[in-house]
Amino acid sequence: MYDIDWTKIKNDSKGFEDLAREYVKDVFSFPYGEWKETSTTHDGNKDAYTIIIGFHPNLLENEVWWMEAKYSTERMYLSRFKLDATIVSSIFNRSVSKIIFVTNIEIKAKVISDVRTALYNGTSCKRVYFCTKKALEFWLYKNPTVYKTYFDDILPTSSGSKDLFVSEDINIYSTLNTMRDVTPLNNIVTNKLYEAHFKIVSNCNQKIRIVAAQKGIKRLSALSVDIQQGENSLAVQFMVEDNFFDYKKYSIDGIEENNLCLFTVNKTTPVISQLPITILKNEKTQIKIESQIKFEQDFKKYSFMQQASYWLIDGTTGCGKTTLIQRCAEEKAVKDINYRYISFNNNTNVNNSELVSAIFFILFPYMYMEDITVEYLETLKISNYFKKNLCNLHKKMLNENDLLEYAQNMSFLENVLYPEGMQINPKIIVLDNLHLLSKNNIHILFFLLKTAQKLPIIFILACHSYFMENTDFKLNKSQLVFRQYHLELTVNDIIENMESQFSFAFDITNGLIEYFFPNIIVFNIYVTYVTELRNSINNLDDFILTYIAFKQNYISDEYINRQFITISEKYPDAWKVCQKIYNYGTGISISDDNKKEIGLLLKYELVKYNEFNNLIPINDIYNLHYRKKYLCISDNSNPIDHMIWKLTNMLLPKELEDYYEKIHIMRNNEEFQTINYILETVFLTSSLDMYKKTWGDELFYLLYFEYTYAAINCNSTITGYDNLYYIYTNIKGTSSARLGILLLEIIFELINCDYNNSKFSNCKEYYKIFNKQFSILAKKGIIEKEHKKNLFWVLCTGYMLLIESTENSDNVLKEAEEHRNFLLDNYPHHYIDFCIQFSKTLYIRNWDMACEWQKLAYDSIHKRNTSESKQALKVEFSFYFTQYLRTGNAYFLKKMDDRMFVAKHKIYSSYRHQLFLYCGLLYILDSIDEADTLFVKDVVSLRPIRQKMKGHYYMLLSLHFLKHANIEDAQKYVEKSIETLSGLRTYEQIALHNNNVLKNVPLDKIQFKFCISTAFDSDTFYLDSRM
Secondary structure, X not given: OOOOOHHHEOOHHHHHHHHHHHHHHXXXXXXXXXXXXXXXXXXXXXXXXXXXXXXXXXXXXXOEXXXXXXXXXXXOEEOOOOOOHHHHHHHHOOOEEEEEEEEOOEEXXXXXXXXXXXXXXXXXXXXXXXXXXXXXXXXXXXXXHHHHHHEOOOOOOOOOOOOEEEEEEEEEEEOOOOOOOOOOOOEXXXXXXXXXXXXXXXXXXXXXXXXXXXXXXEEOOOOEEEEOOEEEEEEEEEEEOHHHHOOOOOOOOOEEEOOOEEEEEOOOEEEEEOOOEEEEOOOOOOOOOHHHHHHHHHHHHOOOEOEOEEEEEEEOOOOOHHHHHHHHHOOXXXXXXXXXXXXXXXXXXXXXXXXXXXXXXXXXXXXXXHHOOHHHHHOOOOOHHHHHHHHHHHHOOOOHHHHHHHHHHHOOOOOOOOOOOOOOOOEEEEEEOHHHOOHHHHHHHHHHHHHOOOOOEEEEEEEEHHHHHOHHHHHHHOOOOEEEEEXXXXXXXXXXXXXXXXOOOOOOOHHHHHHHOOOHHHHHHHHHHHHHHOOOOOOHHHHHHHHHHHHHHOOHHHHHHHHXXXXXXXXXXXXXXXXXXXXXXXXXXXXHHHHHHHHHHHHOOOEEEOOOOOEEEOOHHHHHHHHHHOOOOOOOOOHHHHHHHHHHOOOOHHHHHHHHHHHHHHHHOOOHHHHHHHXXXXXXXXXXXXXXXXXXXXXXXXXXXXXXXXXHHHOOOOOOHHHHHHHHHHHOOOOOHHHHHHHHHHHHHHHHHHHHOOOHHHHHHHHHHHHHHHHHHHHOOOOOOOHHHOHHHHHHHHHHHHHHHHOOOHHHHHHHHHHHHHHHHHOHHHHHHHHHHHHHHOOOOOHHHHHHHHHHHHHHHHHHOOOOOHHHXXXXXXXXXXXXXXXXXXXXHHHHHHHHHHHHHHOHHHHHHHHHHHHHHHHHOOXXXXXXXXXXXXXXXXXXXXXXXXXXXXHHHHHHHHHOOOHHHHHHHHHHHHHHOOOOHHHHHHHHHHHHHHHHOOHHHOEEEEEOOOOOOOXXXXXXOOO
């Protein structure tokens, strides 16, 4: 071995630079050309200097070699390697053909392998060489005259030199850990693919043979490898097969090999593991699922194109989504493609960081995310526009609101993150566990997907099936083309697997099969149960008898619990580690001191490694079971967290009743944010069926409505209509008195939604259904028979009057006044709502009367002194708006701004409407910058805009472009407004008028106003005051 004192080098970093040049000239073929040296850089606080030198091997072509020389006077062992910005800039411009790294620092074999593979697969550079400490010292011992030239002392005596020796023992990693700074594994299981990273020093260029050192080690990489003179970093893929345990004593704890010898080189040089390795038998039943096979076949056949391809996998817990993805990654088809696996969790900020890391992976697959900083990006020699966008993206990465705003603003532009015509090598990016994304995460996800549409990337997305119905996901998903794969354990899958397990014809009806095995977890547990019994199952009768015993003694929940109990009772130290993993949930690193405990948890299939080699719960079903049975909450916890914990632990109906009453009181007090926070932990999960089964239909749907009502009012991404319709379809025809009464309220809310969307025929149909349901409940004595004593009948009838007035009928005025007076005497709260709503039906037809109705509502609100209520915020804003149009007094504009600010945080649904009006006023007043700021920041929301509102939005967008002198885009959005408002006569006619104005009036002659009449000025562009 060699050990040179690098502090003795002459001229410090300059001397090392010259030494590095001489090394390159000696070892590599050196054509005609010239060096171009860059400045010396200092690496942070470390005593390390980096010298970057460019070499043009052919002066007539745009081709560059780069040498990076890194020098340190301290002993280091790098677990990451950051490429210098000069080299990255050159790689990015696709002009580099060879990179040579020369350093007196040790670099881990995995790091070298990762960087080399990523550069080879991800760039035009196919020749990447590393000369690290041992290789450089080996060369110096071979060239003592060179040593004498550059060092002040005498060359130390070698402690012994072989022609070929291992300079770094094996570390084992998952095959999915490329370009990740992860700890090596010390527990592995049979029949799973791993990578062994190690280094070999050779005194010459030669071909070596790497063979398995013992029975049961299966090497999957090439048998023969070409290595260079000096140190070589190697990565060998392998798996341990079951026959490894032949003739070896095996216990439940597995077999621990202190120095596991995996391979020999040229049959003489053993290669052993650095760490003690525990090997466990993989006793999990291998289940074939047809839907998995279909995905695998399509994936193997797919050829990359110069555009992105989107693959979407959905299925329930345990259907094999993650396993399938990992298996495909390990296929030879993707070995030469840079690959990134990302698994999302419940931490919104971590998810945002992962999404941003995927963008940087596309651009810089050869970089560790930890090394990509704003300071680093600023040193890159790329276009300033592109650099600025990347720096802004990085700065906003850890602030969800800033990142969301950035994504929304940039989604309007092309070539924001990837220059037009940018050429990259194919890549695969897997985004697993989408169902754990927040609403804002979803928007940022699709920003990533859309911006990469013109690049050769396969995006594989995986989620639970329930997430496919997520409104935000569906809305964004419709804008891209996906190959979709639904993974499920079908009846045929079960039959085939059962026949293969038990060797007899499995002739049972489909209905019974689904009853026996509702999911893959239950099937696996059943097979484990049968295996433990060691009874043979030779026919159907045997199977049924065994299954009955299984259901009686080993129902899946009890079996899972038995695994936890075994660990907690027999292995208390392992139980402590298990609790730590399950309590944290998103992945933790466990010290080597707990190696034995980790092995037990892996053996009992309670935990698994994630892509960072951190330990996480084995799956969602086990995690939910643990949280239900074992997760304790302190008595000192705040009441809200305590309520969340109680609810997510599936309270029984009797206990739940008290919580429902508390939440219902919160609704009456308009505590919508609190209700949304509490109940989204239940209703945004994949466990709805389990909650419904435990709680019963009554309490489940009552609470689901409380959540939906709160979300409608305060959630910035949910309109709630889908939830209302879901509850409606599931409880109509109910025999429950409470759900029957809830149905009346649900129908009223559906009428409210459809009225605001101008779906008047739907409203009238729901009104008929309401009256029918009312009659049924009245006949049963559940509610009073007199219609006017039922609030929801009164409110629904009010909507019929609003519809008639909206359809331009003056005949309804007298009836509306009678209804208004009835409300004042009996339902004063709803009197105010009706006054506001009816006034808006008069805005275009009778402005003065509309203002009178507004004044009635405003006066009533002030008598009640409820200025911060949801109702007051809506009424006051509307009143100040009409007063501003009547008087032009800036006081009312200021009051509108104040009410809108409060509404944004209390009733987001109303805030969106108010924002449109307020921005319209600002544009008309030529306060363009302020209007633009509000419009760009808040109008592009994740909350979907309904049809009529979208028509107003397009008209406002047209005004925005007019104020920026962009007639072409203004015309385009007026036409979109006409198309959107088609069939809504009084709304459409304003849009048609504006279209004529843009075609016939010069821009500098156009006037701008809010419309308060059906008489239009020929030179005026109108915004609809009803928006």
